[in-house]
Amino acid sequence: MKDNLNSIDFLLRCADTVVSKDELQKRISSKKKLNLKLGVDPTAPELHLGHMVILKVLRRFQDHGHNVQIVIGGFTALVGDPSGKKTTRPVLSAVEIEKNTKRYKEQALLILDSRKTDFLNNNDWLGNLSAAEILGICQARSLNRIIERDDFRGRLNRGESIRVHEVLYPIFQAHDSVVMCPDVEMGGTDQIPNFMTTRQAMKESGQDPEIVITMPLLVGLDGKKKMSKSYENHISLEENAKDMYGKLMSLPDAPMKDYFHLLTDIEELKISEILSMHPMDSKKILAFEITSFLKGEESALSARSHFENTIQKKTIPDDRKTFTYSSDVNLLDVIHKTGNFSSKNEVKRLISGGGVKVDGDTINDWQFIFKPKFKGTVKAGKRFWFDLEVL
RNA sequence: GGAGGGAUGUCCGAGUGGCCAAAGGAGGCGGGCUGUAAACUCGCUCGCGUAUGCGUACGGGGGUUCGAAUCCCUCUCCCUCCA
Numbered sequence: 001m002k003d004n005l006n007s008i009d010f011l012l013r014c015a016d017t018v019v020s021k022d023e024l025q026k027r028i029s030s031k032k033k034l035n036l037k038l039g040v041d042p043t044a045p046e047l048h049l050g051h052m053v054i055l056k057v058l059r060r061f062q063d064h065g066h067n068v069q070i071v072i073g074g075f076t077a078l079v080g081d082p083s084g085k086k087t088t089r090p091v092l093s094a095v096e097i098e099k100n101t102k103r104y105k106e107q108a109l110l111i112l113d114s115r116k117t118d119f120l121n122n123n124d125w126l127g128n129l130s131a132a133e134i135l136g137i138c139q140a141r142s143l144n145r146i147i148e149r150d151d152f153r154g155r156l157n158r159g160e161s162i163r164v165h166e167v168l169y170p171i172f173q174a175h176d177s178v179v180m181c182p183d184v185e186m187g188g189t190d191q192i193p194n195f196m197t198t199r200q201a202m203k204e205s206g207q208d209p210e211i212v213i214t215m216p217l218l219v220g221l222d223g224k225k226k227m228s229k230s231y232e233n234h235i236s237l238e239e240n241a242k243d244m245y246g247k248l249m250s251l252p253d254a255p256m257k258d259y260f261h262l263l264t265d266i267e268e269l270k271i272s273e274i275l276s277m278h279p280m281d282s283k284k285i286l287a288f289e290i291t292s293f294l295k296g297e298e299s300a301l302s303a304r305s306h307f308e309n310t311i312q313k314k315t316i317p318d319d320r321k322t323f324t325y326s327s328d329v330n331l332l333d334v335i336h337k338t339g340n341f342s343s344k345n346e347v348k349r350l351i352s353g354g355g356v357k358v359d360g361d362t363i364n365d366w367q368f369i370f371k372p373k374f375k376g377t378v379k380a381g382k383r384f385w386f387d388l389e390v391l
Numbered sequence: 392g393g394a395g396g397g398a399u400g401u402c403c404g405a406g407u408g409g410c411c412a413a414a415g416g417a418g419g420c421g422g423g424c425u426g427u428a429a430a431c432u433c434g435c436u437c438g439c440g441u442a443u444g445c446g447u448a449c450g451g452g453g454g455u456u457c458g459a460a461u462c463c464c465u466c467u468c469c470c471u472c473c474a
Contacts, residue, residue: 222418223429232418246427253428280426311427332440346420349435353421362422367441381421 011060012213013268014261016189019199019212027183027211034066037182037210039122039173042072045100047107048234049290050218050227053262054186055111057215060265061184062116069180070108072101074123076172097121107237110294122176140204141171141197149193170194174201177210184211218262223252241291241299242306248287249307253279256286264289316377322387331356331368334388335380347380356380 008025012018027034036058058068074097105119129137146152146167170193177185177198185195192214199209217226220233227234235247251259256279260271266289274282284304292300309315323334335347335356350356351366357379358368374390 250427253426256428278426279428283426283428307427330440343438344440345438346436348441350421353435355421382427 011057011064014216015057015213016216017192017212017214019195024184024211034061034183035181036061036066036068037071037177037180037185038068039071039073039076039176039185039187040104041077042074042097042100042104043077044229045103046229047104047237048227048229049237049263050220050234052111052237053215053218054188055108056263057213058186059111059113062113066116068112068117069182070117070119071176071180072097072104072119072121074121075126076122076169110237120180122172125179126172126175137175138171141174141201143167145200146170146197170197171201174198177202178205178207181207182210184213186213186215188217189214215262219255219258221247221251223255237294241295241303244295245287245291245300245303245307246311248290249283249311251283253283256283259286259290264293310383316379316385320377320385320387322389324389324391325370326391327372329370329390330366331358331363331370332366334370334378338380338386340380340384350381355382
């Protein structure tokens with residue numbers, strides 16, 4: 001059973017919810033150019049592979065001629081999504097939002113087709129609503145419907161407080177869709193309750209409700225928790241090719257299958273074929289595929305050979321810095337001065353723990369002195385090498 | 392408005408006057424094993440040029456004491472219950 005790259009099943013590969021597939025099929029068959037909406041939060045401008053999952057699906061739609069509208073939540077950022085009880089929500093200035101938006105654009109366009117992508121800011125329509133207008137919108141919504149969702153109901157049952165603005169959040173988000181009239185809205189699984197409110201709102205405004213597609217969360221490099229910057233298990237889209245490739249190689253085996261499905265366009269059959277190889281070889285294909293898609297084939301090739309040389313063949317990489325001293329220096333100082341370690345104690349620990357080699361020999365005396373005329377290569381920690389020369 | 396509970400190192404969490412730079416766990420770092428995977432295993436995990444030493448550190452400030460994370464006062468923040 002081969003994937004047909006044009007089939008709706010391929011477009012929706014791995015989607016965990018589609019409401020509804022029939023409707024989508026109908027709209028696609030009508031040959032109409034569809035508008036796909038994606039809402040983003042301008043408080044977190046650094047994108048990673050987890051964000052790429054959705055962008056990748058959007059890109060497939062674009063390749064079929066459809067259009068993508070990214071809504072920057074300039075206004076809703078001030079309201080705060082009810083999921084997650086963040087202590088204080090930073091209030092962003094217009095300038096910051098501008099800056100974050102720009103950065104977001106750059107990263108998103110690594111994946112999306114710029115000719116088929118529009119960027120909007122919901123502050124443009126939400127920011128100027130009068131109190132009367134807000135009342136009007138709220139009049140058409142029912143609280144019952146909103147607090148049906150599990151997280152609200154749970155909090156009510158447990159007697160935990162729900163702030164009024166949290167209830168308003170889905171109303172504002174829904175209003176975006178009422179204004180934009182998208183055919184499809186995409187998001188993460190956690191957005192489903194908000195999307196349901198949105199569909200309801202669109203119906204009440206006499207529109208065809210948007211189709212909702214949600215994608216599963218990508219697991220992070222620890223193989224356990226979802227990929228997130230705050231868990232420090234992410235791979236940033238801004239990462240350079242070498243690090244991206246290297247980090248992908250450190251991914252546990254188990255999530256590889258998901259990574260192939262969610263982040264590449266490789267067909268189903270081919271994926272199972274790749275996964276039946278030695279896990280390390282499959283992972284190299286995965287790492288290459290993703291790095292090359294985001295950073296270009298050339299960088300990916302050199303990232304791969306860098307990995308093979310330094311890690312697999314244990315060759316010392318040649319892009320090392322050289323540090324030169326004019327008189328005796330000890331090991332501690334030399335390593336500390338490279339600026340890669342935050343304190344001398346940290347370096348001492350590294351040295352006495354056996355993590356430092358000079359020209360291949362482990363040295364665990366931090367007072368080790370380099371005499372004049374010394375010339376050699378120091379390895380400090382797992383993957384940091386530098387040259388040292390004492391005149 | 393009233394009653395009560397809480398804030399400890401990156402995180403979780405023990406500790407209720409000296410033996411506390413503070414148990415334990417997680418995470419992280421380094422070694423071994425390996426496929427820079429997992430699992431396993433061993434060591435380290437505030438800073439200071441080398442220290443039975445000094446400095447910082449248990450939400451902020453002040454006090455009691457020879458001595459405070461531990462007691463008292465006060466401030467800030469969080470939570471629960473009643474209204």
